[in-house]
Amino acid sequence: MSFLRTVAVVMRKDLVVETRSMEVVYTSALFAVLCVLVFAFGFVQDGRADSAAAAAILWIAIAFAGTLALARVFDRERQNETLRAMLLAPVPRPALYVGKLAGVLTLLLVVEALVVPLVALWFQAALFRHAALMAGLILAGSTGYAAVGTLFAAMLARSRSRASLLPLLLYPITIPVIIAGVRGTAALLQPDADLPVARAWLMMLVSFDAVFITLSLWLFEPTMTE
Amino acid sequence: MKRLFPLLVVLCIAMFAYAPFLIVNAPYESTMGLVQKIFYFHVPAALTMFLSAFVASIAAAVFLFGRKPGADRIAVSAAELTVLFGLVVLITGPLWARKAWGVWWQWDARLTSTLVMWLVFQSYLLLRRYGGPGSDKLSAAVAVFGGALVPFVYWSVNMWRTVHPTTSVVPTLDASMRGPFYFCLLAFFLLYALLLAARTMLEAHRARLEALYLGLED
Amino acid sequence: MASADFTSLTFRDVTRHFGRRRALHHVTFTCEAGEIVAVLGANGAGKSTLLSIAATLLTPSAGSVLYGAQSARDGGIALRGRIGVLGHDLYLYPELTAAENLAFFARLYGMANVEAVVSASLTRAALLECAGEPVSSFSRGMRQRLALERALLHSPRLLLLDEPFTGLDDTASGVLRERLLESKRSGAIVVVTTHDLESIEALVDTAFVLTAGRAEPLRAGPGSLRQRYRSHVVS
Known part of the structure; x- marks a missing residue:
C-alpha cells in the first residue's frame, strides 16, 4: 500500500472519530477561548490592548489548546491500544505518523478558525488586513507545532506521566515557533504593517517545519518499538 | 586512560587554582572595570555548555539509529553536564548584567537561547527520570531535537532582540587578555572531558551492575 | 509478500526485562504451521510479554525470535502483514x-x-x-x-490470541473454537494464552506453562488439561 494512501486512511479515520463526538474540537476551542479571556485581564488597559499583546494572546491560546488536543487524540489511540494495532499493520510507520499529524493539524486549524476571528473581534486586531500572510503564519506555525507535538504525544502514549511530560517536552522545543508566530503576527498588526519582517518570520517557520518533519519521520520508527 | 585520569584531575585542579592569579593580573578593562573579569569564566562555561549539548545530541542519534547502548551512556552524561554548565552560565551572566546593563536579566539573544537550550536538556533529564521503562529512547529523541534546535533558537531569538556583546569580542581581545582567556577555556574543556569520562564510566558500571543483578538467578 | 511467509515460529533463549523486573527468562520453544499452542500461567507470568514479542511490538533483551528462517527485522513490513493479534485491549475504536x-x-x-x-x-x-x-x-x-x-x-500465518474466551457465552466460544480449528487447518500457527482450560481442551496440540517468566512444556499424560496443569504447578 502506498505511503499516501495510508496517510489518507489514518487521517480519515481520525476525522470520522472526531465528527462522532466533536470532543477534541469542542474542548480545545473552549479552552482556547478561556486562555484568550484569562490573558485579556493581564494585557488590556483602559479597554484596549496593544497590537503585540493580541498577537501574543493568539499564539499562547493556540499552543495551549494544541497541547490539549494532542493529549486527547493520543488518549483515544491508547484506550483500546489501537496505536499498537496500527503499528502492527504492514504499512511504513512514518506514514502512520504523517496520518496522525494530518488529523491533528486539521483539528487545530478548525479550532483556529474559531479563535482567530474572536481575537480580531475582541482586540480590534487587524488580523484580516493581510489575510494571506496571516494565514501563512498560522498554517506554518501550526504545522511545526503539531509536527513536534504528534511525535512526542505518540512517544509518551505508553508512559505513565504523559499528562505532565507532554507540555514540558513540547514547549521548549517549539519556542522558535512561538517567537516567530508572535513576532510575525505583531509585525502584521502594527498600525503600518511591516511586511518584509512578517515574510522573514514566515520563512523561518517554513524551514523549521521542513527540518522537524524530516527529523520526526526518522525518529518515529526507532522510538515506537520498545 | 585509567592511569592518565588521576594525572589529568591533578592538572585540572592546578589549572583552576592558578586561573584566579592570571585573571587578577590580566589588564583592567577600562569601561567595565572589575566585573569584566567574570568574562573569563562565563564565556568558557557557555562554550562548554554548547559543546556538551552537541555531544549529547550526536550520542543520542548514534544510540537511536545505531542501537549502541554505550552511546546512550555518553548522551545522558553529556545532557547532565549541559545542565550543569548551563547553570554556571545562567548565574554568572546576570551577575555581569547587573553591573553592565543595570538589570539582572535582559531578554537578549544569547541569554535567551542559553535558557531555552538549558530547558530542553532539563526536559531530557525529567523524561529520563519520570518517563518509566523505555524512556531512554524517548529522551534520546529529545536530545536529537535539541541539537537541531540550536540554529533555530539562535536565529529566532537573534531576530527578536540583541543587546549582548557580539562574538567578535574574543578575536579582538587585547593580547594580554587573550592569554588568560584561552587558559580558562582550556581549563573548562579539560574539566568537561574529565567529568564526562567519569560520569560515563559511572553509567557503564551501573549498566554492568544491572546486568549482574539480572543474571543473579541464572 | 511471499518471501515474508514462514511455516514456523521459534523462540530461542529469549529474555526480556523491564528495568529490573524480569518478564521472560530464557524462553525457548518452536511451533509449526497447523499447530495450536497454549501458553498457560498465572497473572504476571509473562504471557502478554511473550505475545508482544511474537507480534514484533517488543524486542527481546537477549535471545532471538525467528519466523521461519528470518528475524522480525529481516521480515520488516511484509512480515508484520502475516501476523494477526487479538489483544487483551481488543484494538477497536469505540x-x-x-x-x-x-x-x-x-x-x-x-x-x-x-x-x-x-x-x-x-x-x-x-x-x-x-x-x-x-x-x-x-x-x-x-x-x-x-x-x-x-x-x-x-x-494471518501467525495468530496470537490473548485470553480470547473472556466474555464469551457458550455459543460464542463454540464459534471461536471452530474459527481456531479453521485457521489451524489452513496452515496457521495459533498461539493462545488462556485461563479457560476447558474451552481449549480439545484444540490444543502442545501446551507450556510460564512460571515467573520461565517456560516449561506441560507434560503429556492422562487426565484433562486442568488436571495436568494443576499437577504441573504443584510439582
Whole structure:
C-alpha cells in the first residue's frame, strides 16, 4: 500500500472519530477561548490592548489548546491500544505518523478558525488586513507545532506521566515557533504593517517545519518499538 | 586512560587554582572595570555548555539509529553536564548584567537561547527520570531535537532582540587578555572531558551492575 | 509478500526485562504451521510479554525470535502483514461502527475488496444486524467476536490470541473454537494464552506453562488439561 494512501486512511479515520463526538474540537476551542479571556485581564488597559499583546494572546491560546488536543487524540489511540494495532499493520510507520499529524493539524486549524476571528473581534486586531500572510503564519506555525507535538504525544502514549511530560517536552522545543508566530503576527498588526519582517518570520517557520518533519519521520520508527 | 585520569584531575585542579592569579593580573578593562573579569569564566562555561549539548545530541542519534547502548551512556552524561554548565552560565551572566546593563536579566539573544537550550536538556533529564521503562529512547529523541534546535533558537531569538556583546569580542581581545582567556577555556574543556569520562564510566558500571543483578538467578 | 511467509515460529533463549523486573527468562520453544499452542500461567507470568514479542511490538533483551528462517527485522513490513493479534485491549475504536472498524483495518492491510471482506467478517461474527452501530454500544462478548474477526481479516500465518474466551457465552466460544480449528487447518500457527482450560481442551496440540517468566512444556499424560496443569504447578 502506498505511503499516501495510508496517510489518507489514518487521517480519515481520525476525522470520522472526531465528527462522532466533536470532543477534541469542542474542548480545545473552549479552552482556547478561556486562555484568550484569562490573558485579556493581564494585557488590556483602559479597554484596549496593544497590537503585540493580541498577537501574543493568539499564539499562547493556540499552543495551549494544541497541547490539549494532542493529549486527547493520543488518549483515544491508547484506550483500546489501537496505536499498537496500527503499528502492527504492514504499512511504513512514518506514514502512520504523517496520518496522525494530518488529523491533528486539521483539528487545530478548525479550532483556529474559531479563535482567530474572536481575537480580531475582541482586540480590534487587524488580523484580516493581510489575510494571506496571516494565514501563512498560522498554517506554518501550526504545522511545526503539531509536527513536534504528534511525535512526542505518540512517544509518551505508553508512559505513565504523559499528562505532565507532554507540555514540558513540547514547549521548549517549539519556542522558535512561538517567537516567530508572535513576532510575525505583531509585525502584521502594527498600525503600518511591516511586511518584509512578517515574510522573514514566515520563512523561518517554513524551514523549521521542513527540518522537524524530516527529523520526526526518522525518529518515529526507532522510538515506537520498545 | 585509567592511569592518565588521576594525572589529568591533578592538572585540572592546578589549572583552576592558578586561573584566579592570571585573571587578577590580566589588564583592567577600562569601561567595565572589575566585573569584566567574570568574562573569563562565563564565556568558557557557555562554550562548554554548547559543546556538551552537541555531544549529547550526536550520542543520542548514534544510540537511536545505531542501537549502541554505550552511546546512550555518553548522551545522558553529556545532557547532565549541559545542565550543569548551563547553570554556571545562567548565574554568572546576570551577575555581569547587573553591573553592565543595570538589570539582572535582559531578554537578549544569547541569554535567551542559553535558557531555552538549558530547558530542553532539563526536559531530557525529567523524561529520563519520570518517563518509566523505555524512556531512554524517548529522551534520546529529545536530545536529537535539541541539537537541531540550536540554529533555530539562535536565529529566532537573534531576530527578536540583541543587546549582548557580539562574538567578535574574543578575536579582538587585547593580547594580554587573550592569554588568560584561552587558559580558562582550556581549563573548562579539560574539566568537561574529565567529568564526562567519569560520569560515563559511572553509567557503564551501573549498566554492568544491572546486568549482574539480572543474571543473579541464572 | 511471499518471501515474508514462514511455516514456523521459534523462540530461542529469549529474555526480556523491564528495568529490573524480569518478564521472560530464557524462553525457548518452536511451533509449526497447523499447530495450536497454549501458553498457560498465572497473572504476571509473562504471557502478554511473550505475545508482544511474537507480534514484533517488543524486542527481546537477549535471545532471538525467528519466523521461519528470518528475524522480525529481516521480515520488516511484509512480515508484520502475516501476523494477526487479538489483544487483551481488543484494538477497536469505540466511536466507530463495527463495519467502520473492520473497513479501517482492511484498508490499512491493503486489501482490495474491502466491502466484501467486511461483510464476510461481520457475518462470521454474527454482527451483521448491528454493523452500523458504534462499538461503544456493544456488550463485551460482541466486542470480543468483532475483535477476533479484526485479527483474522487478513488470514494471518501467525495468530496470537490473548485470553480470547473472556466474555464469551457458550455459543460464542463454540464459534471461536471452530474459527481456531479453521485457521489451524489452513496452515496457521495459533498461539493462545488462556485461563479457560476447558474451552481449549480439545484444540490444543502442545501446551507450556510460564512460571515467573520461565517456560516449561506441560507434560503429556492422562487426565484433562486442568488436571495436568494443576499437577504441573504443584510439582
